[in-house]
Amino acid sequence: MRWENLATGSEHSRADAALFGAEAVTTRTFDTPEFRGITFHEIRARSIVNRVPGASRMPFEWTVNPYRGCTHACVYCFARKSHGYLDLDTGLGFDSQIVVKVNAPELVRRRLASARWQGEHIAMGTNVDCYQRAEGRYRLMPGILAALRDHANPFSLLTKGTLILRDLELLRQAAEVTDVGVSVSVGFTDERLWRTVEPGTPAPERRLEVVRTLVAHGIGCGVLMAPVIPFLSDGPDQLRATVRAVAAAGATSVTPLVLHLRPGAREWFMSWLERHHPYLVRRYERLYAEGAYAPKWYQRRITRQVHDLAREYRIGPADGGMPRRVRTPGPAGAPVSGPAQLSLL
Numbered sequence: 286m287r288w289e290n291l292a293t294g295s296e297h298s299r300a301d302a303a304l305f306g307a308e309a310v311t312t313r314t315f316d317t318p319e320f321r322g323i324t325f326h327e328i329r330a331r332s333i334v335n336r337v338p339g340a341s342r343m344p345f346e347w348t349v350n351p352y353r354g355c356t357h358a359c360v361y362c363f364a365r366k367s368h369g370y371l372d373l374d375t376g377l378g379f380d381s382q383i384v385v386k387v388n389a390p391e392l393v394r395r396r397l398a399s400a401r402w403q404g405e406h407i408a409m410g411t412n413v414d415c416y417q418r419a420e421g422r423y424r425l426m427p428g429i430l431a432a433l434r435d436h437a438n439p440f441s442l443l444t445k446g447t448l449i450l451r452d453l454e455l456l457r458q459a460a461e462v463t464d465v466g467v468s469v470s471v472g473f474t475d476e477r478l479w480r481t482v483e484p485g486t487p488a489p490e491r492r493l494e495v496v497r498t499l500v501a502h503g504i505g506c507g508v509l510m511a512p513v514i515p516f517l518s519d520g521p522d523q524l525r526a527t528v529r530a531v532a533a534a535g536a537t538s539v540t541p542l543v544l545h546l547r548p549g550a551r552e553w554f555m556s557w558l559e560r561h562h563p564y565l566v567r568r569y570e571r572l573y574a575e576g577a578y579a580p581k582w583y584q585r586r587i588t589r590q591v592h593d594l595a596r597e598y599r600i601g602p603a604d605g606g607m608p609r610r611v612r613t614p615g616p617a618g619a620p621v622s623g624p625a626q627l628s629l630l
Contacts, residue, residue: 326383334407335348394428442466513587
């Protein structure tokens with residue numbers, strides 16, 4: 286995807302597509318502590334409900350991503366490469382140059398109202414987090430959720446952001462009329478590791494509090510235990526501590542996902558590893574010698590360990606990462622169906 290494909294007009298050349306001087310882009314900075322050092326590039330996108338490429342491993346076909354770049358600054362984020370498509374830096378630039386599709390809510394509503402739209406499931410938060418800090422200022426998600434609710438369109442959300450609780454009532458209303466799934470990403474509970482590898486995110490315990498709150502309000506919430514970071518968060522005691530905390534939060538499922546290092550993310554992560562854990566660099570080079578994914582034997586081992594712990598703590602191993610809480614409209618007092626699973630893998 287090129288910058289000109291995101292803009293209202295497509296007449297800009299590749300050179301003009303840089304963020305500076307492009308007519309379709311408004312660049313802003315805000316002199317507040319939470320946004321210091323961050324630049325926002327506001328665009329009016331041409332489309333927002335996008336089809337997932339056929340070669341993708343994702344089990345859903347449609348996504349909505351109102352932002353590009355992410356202030357969570359997770360050193361392993363696979364979406365970093367997408368910033369390179371816009372001639373933006375995939376390292377610090379990804380963390381601090383945030384593209385905001387300011388017309389996202391109206392585009393979602395327009396697409397859902399189209400006669401050609403068949404009401405397919407829409408996944409959100411699968412590229413960058415739609416509840417990152419920018420959402421506190423731009424407030425795009427309430428309009429998006431309201432459109433999905435009004436059209437009774439099924440959707441799922443994945444987030445590390447506590448800001449999702451601001452929209453709790455909208456989620457509850459949507460769950461009354463359609464299939465809604467929410468997952469919170471908590472890969473580990475080690476606070477020392479969190480502070481260096483996910484510096485812009487809420488602490489793991491705060492994310493687990495989101496799970497508690499959603500479940501308390503009748504919205505089933507799973508945990509995507511991602512990423513499990515080889516040699517840093519994959520010890521038996523570490524896995525146990527994380528699964529135990531997930532169970533205590535009342536999660537409906539826990540799904541482990543081992544760190545993968547795609548181009549763009551791989552270079553940034555490895556430079557971080559060199560600074561913070563240089564003794565692990567050679568081990569990572571060997572483990573990921575065949576590509577972006579850890580070997581199958583390693584992935585299976587982690588999955589087996591987490592599923593065994595999930596059974597021990599009575600969560601129940603999940604075949605997927607985004608639980609759906611389905612509320613079928615019916616007569617008063619009619620039973621509500623239990624949570625099912627929507628696979629991420």
